Amino acid sequence: MRLSRYFLPVLKETPSEAQIVSHRYMLRAGMIKQAQAGIYSWLPLGFKVLRKIEDIIHQEQARAGHIPLLMPTLQSADLWRESGRYDAYGEEMLRITDRHGRDMLYTPTAEELITDIFRSNVSSYKDLPLTLYQIQWKFRDEIRPRFGVMRGREFLMKDGYNFDLTREDALHAYNRHLVSYLRSYERMGLQAIPMRADSGPIGGEDTHEFLVLADTGESEVFYDSQITDLKFGDRAIDFDSVEQCQAVMEEFTSRYARTDETHVQAEFETQVPQDRRRTARGIEVGQIFYFGTKYSDALNATVNDGQGKDVAVHMGSHGIGVSRLLGAIIEASHDDKGIIWPEGVTPFHCGIVNLKQGDAEADAACDSLHAALVALGLDPLYDDRKERAGAKFATMDLIGLPWRITVGPRGLKNGVVELTSRRTGESEELPPEAAVAKIAALYGAIAA
Amino acid sequence: MRLSRYFLPVLKETPSEAQIVSHRYMLRAGMIKQAQAGIYSWLPLGFKVLRKIEDIIHQEQARAGHIPLLMPTLQSADLWRESGRYDAYGEEMLRITDRHGRDMLYTPTAEELITDIFRSNVSSYKDLPLTLYQIQWKFRDEIRPRFGVMRGREFLMKDGYNFDLTREDALHAYNRHLVSYLRSYERMGLQAIPMRADSGPIGGEDTHEFLVLADTGESEVFYDSQITDLKFGDRAIDFDSVEQCQAVMEEFTSRYARTDETHVQAEFETQVPQDRRRTARGIEVGQIFYFGTKYSDALNATVNDGQGKDVAVHMGSHGIGVSRLLGAIIEASHDDKGIIWPEGVTPFHCGIVNLKQGDAEADAACDSLHAALVALGLDPLYDDRKERAGAKFATMDLIGLPWRITVGPRGLKNGVVELTSRRTGESEELPPEAAVAKIAALYGAIAA
Known part of the structure; x- marks a missing residue:
């Protein structure tokens, strides 16, 4: 591409509203332009990086055997009433009324809709295991959007959902996601550390967040310094192998690593020798959940178990913050002259x-x-x-x-x-x- | 891909709500599932075709020298008030209020926002010509959505916008779009005929619609039968050449071809010998517009013309109905057993x-x-x-x-x-x- 034919509106001045380096550089490098609070246009350079990140995610999800689809951005309120989340979700949910007066919403996540797709089409254990995912725009009406794409209102997310017959199968799906996420982040030039997390409004028993260490991170994190020596690298892995995925999960999550939400100082001190205890800030770039039958019970998503019984499927949901990843990568990789793109996501080679x-x-x-x-x-x-x-x-x-x-x-x-x-x-x-x-x-x- | 590991929920029964063949087959082949009236989830098979169509469009837009970006789905009402379209647009615009009481809308088209991006960043004729485009979800609150993805409410559209110093340059951009669209549709296995059209709410002097002939088309069309013999084929074209693009435009638009909106029976009879006059139905799959300075005047998008004067830029906008193309392709290519995908867009080879x-x-x-x-x-x-x-x-x-x-x-x-x-x-x-x-x-x- 010749720059004279491209659209790269580089700014000389640093826009005053940008408080963190990734926001400053994304504006100055002509990657984004704010359309309104927390909502951005992705200018050509930013759009290119966004697509590179999407491509890596699609490739790694395919490798793990997960199937892409695409759900709409607007959903009917009815399904959310069925799950009980319509009233519970609070003001961050953008509620909309159409010309016929029907209640809709701009989807912040899609557990309800994917479960509806599942229950309408799958009735036998023979069709399991199944993991479906999408990369789609979401909306969260943040009261104070800030830090550019790091805490925007309209944001791009990869969200995947597994459907399994048993808790064991669902935990294998959980581990598959953990492995595929480790691979994805490394290909983007990031070290993202899985940390035990709090489940928040999704609900669930098991959950890990992936955090990138950076001074501007929103979370305080506590971890064993041995963790930062771990690399997934280019090791071969059979995603169908329960043992192989479990081994990776244990390798990457057995050492102490928690955010301030789940941190327990006494455990930290017992489990980690003093010289390996680290405290830092981290940016959350993904999260995996196992939540059992929470949504399948609420929405009546069952399958025949092959022994004459209908049982609720075990589910989990798994997300990557695609648009915020641009900010996280820049926070982790820049100097005082500008951005330093990792080769895996650079807009031009x-x-x-x-x-x-x-x-x-x-x-x-x-x-x-x-x-x-x-x-x-x-x-x-x-x-x-x-x-x-x-x-x-x-x-x-x-x-x-x-x-x-x-x-x-x-x-x-x-x-x-x-x-x-x-x-x-x-x-x-x-x-x-x-x-x-x-x-x-x-x-x-x-x-x- | 092994079907046992895929998600292809084929239906045996024809859903009763589907009135046209593309809607029936998309539901039966497990390509889409209605989420609510006029809003669909794209199941894996449908999503794959959608991506193939997007890829063709991206490749052909790149060939024409047009630059991709991505604008948000939600926009502030302010810009639309500036252009005067906020009140003019009517009930098809989905109006939204956020938690702070600010007026927003789900964008049905993006002339205002792209013009704002342009005026904020470009001030010299030296940065022209410039054509920016996106493929992004749009919303149009149809009073009676029907025919599946053919007349949906949430729909995927490619929308491109050219910015030029003069009317002549903008007409070259118009022709460039016409050529790139001809190439794109042919790669999808479609014959889409450019027909002189009515400009509707976008406004403008010159506009052509691209129509695919099919019995279920929403428009009645009138054309010279010689037109259906035209093929763009694999001819080489220099998109920078005004003459070459102009020649293609003349070749494909000089014969009589109009929709019922612009048809004049007397001209039809004068211009076309009786044995070549055809009347049929057509599906609109794209439209190109030249509208001069309509939006640049309203939004004050000017450039220095190199002779000390600031002049309003000449613009056009150019759209392809991406999600509706799946319906159009099926309407044009099927038999009583199901869909017959053209090789260029088939979900699996x-x-x-x-x-x-x-x-x-x-x-x-x-x-x-x-x-x-x-x-x-x-x-x-x-x-x-x-x-x-x-x-x-x-x-x-x-x-x-x-x-x-x-x-x-x-x-x-x-x-x-x-x-x-x-x-x-x-x-x-x-x-x-x-x-x-x-x-x-x-x-x-x-x-x-």
Whole structure:
């Protein structure tokens, strides 16, 4: 993409309403624009990252054997009355009346509707296990929306729901989600730590939140420092194997890690040696729940158990805060010049900076670099504006592409361009073809 | 995908509320489920087709040089008051009040918000031309929603907006959209005819609707039969070339083709020889508008014209009815057994039917066919249920996958499987590897 043909409205000034770094950088980098309090337009650069995150989630959910569908944003109040949550939910639920006077709501979560889909179509244990999920816009009428997309009112969420015959099967589904979430977050360049959590308005017995450590996190967290050494990595896993998923769950949740909601100081001190006790702030980026038959009882979602009895299905629900993840990634990965995107979610794979736009040789070299990268399936952003080098560098640093190729007449005389890492700041000079090959290898390795 | 692990709730009975064939088949094939009047959940099979249509649109918009973003579903009433449409829009606009008593609405279209994004960020002619678009859920509170997704209340739409310095540039953007839409619809297996249309509540001077001919169409259409011979095909086009885009526009719109809203019988009879005059019904699947400075005047969206003057930008808006396209495609492509998906949008590339589930040889042959297709990047649906052959064939015919591979012990003794075209019903026997190669070649040819 040529920057001259793109829409990247970078701001020089820091908007005064932004209190945290991710909000500041998302506004300055032209990723979002507030439409009204807590509601944002996703400008092209922000939209690209949002789609990358969605793609990772879809791929990892497919790997775990979960099936995507899409439920509407508006729902009838009737189902919520059936579950008892219509009155219980409070003012965060946006209630709407249509032209015929019927009560509707903008869905904050979808336990009721997915259970209705299930009970209308499934009646036998033979159709289980089943996990359905969606990535869809939700609404929560926060009284004081703030921190940009981190605490917005209209937000994008992945929400998945498992239906199982027994508690054991449902706990396997719980573990499957834990594993798939660990994989997803790592692919986004994040370390998200599962912490024992409180179930809140969803209800349930077992629940873990996934937290990314960051100074601006909304929760205080307490954990054993050994946890931050754990990596899921590229280990192979059979999602059908109860034992394998259980082993991962135990590995990642057996050490003490809790938010302030569930923290017990005495247990912390008993379970964790003093030199490994850590206190920090964390951003919640996901949560998994097992809640048994809470919704299947309320909504009468039963299956024949193969022995002549109809039994309520065991369920859980599992969420990833998709739009807030952009904020969390930036909080975890930036410096004073701007964002530093992890390779897995970067909006463009690399930038190309032409130091002397209009110089025939420099222009031709940039065109050919751009074409070579595109031919390999990569997506570069070529800054072809007639701007000073300093302004081009500042834009590239702000928008945070992990790699930059700098092209200028002096280097070209020696047959080289400069390849710079946004994260380390380190540069090397190398022939244009070698720069292309290096970037291709780097992203090839990530895709594999 | 193995059907035993998928969620495909096929119905045996035709739901009584469905009046048209696409609605009947979408319900029976387990593609959608009504959540409330005019609001649907997209079950896995329906969601897959929806995503395929979105992908085609994104690819063709990128080819035309248009930039994707995403605006929120809920908007503040303020901008709509500024344009004067808040009061003018009538009861189809879903009006919402938040917990602080602020007026919002579920957006039926986004001229106001995109113009606000533009005016906040662009001030120079140097940043033009610019076309931004999104694919996002909209809401229109239809008094009598009907015909399934064809006339729903919550619906998915692609809406694009061009910003240009002059009327001539904006007309080029209009033509670019016409060309990209022709390409998009053809890739979906549809012939959509541009017809001169009425501008309705968007306003504007120039507008064409795209109509798919089908008996159940909501509009009566009048056209010169030569039009149905036109194909865009795989011709190369330079979207930057004013002449090339203009030539396509003239080729596809110079013959008489109008809906009942703009039809003039006397002109029809003068312009079209009697033997080429056709009257039919059509389904509207898209519309393009040029409306000049209507919104830029109202919302004060101006740019410096390079000669010291601030001028209002020339705009147009361009829409594709994404969710209704599923209905339109089915109306145009089905028989009495079910849907017949065009290859470009089929939810699975082919079906595999195992005639004797549990037979070791048949099971192994199906597993190996499935693996071979997946290894080539194809997405087959393998019916591995313990069902009669007749029931498996009926399901495959209903859900409309264009190709079916049938595997049974008798054929395997002779080293062959059966490959059947859903469209023609023709079958041939061939070795499993040859069946895989044939399907791969077929979809390879489409992807190229």
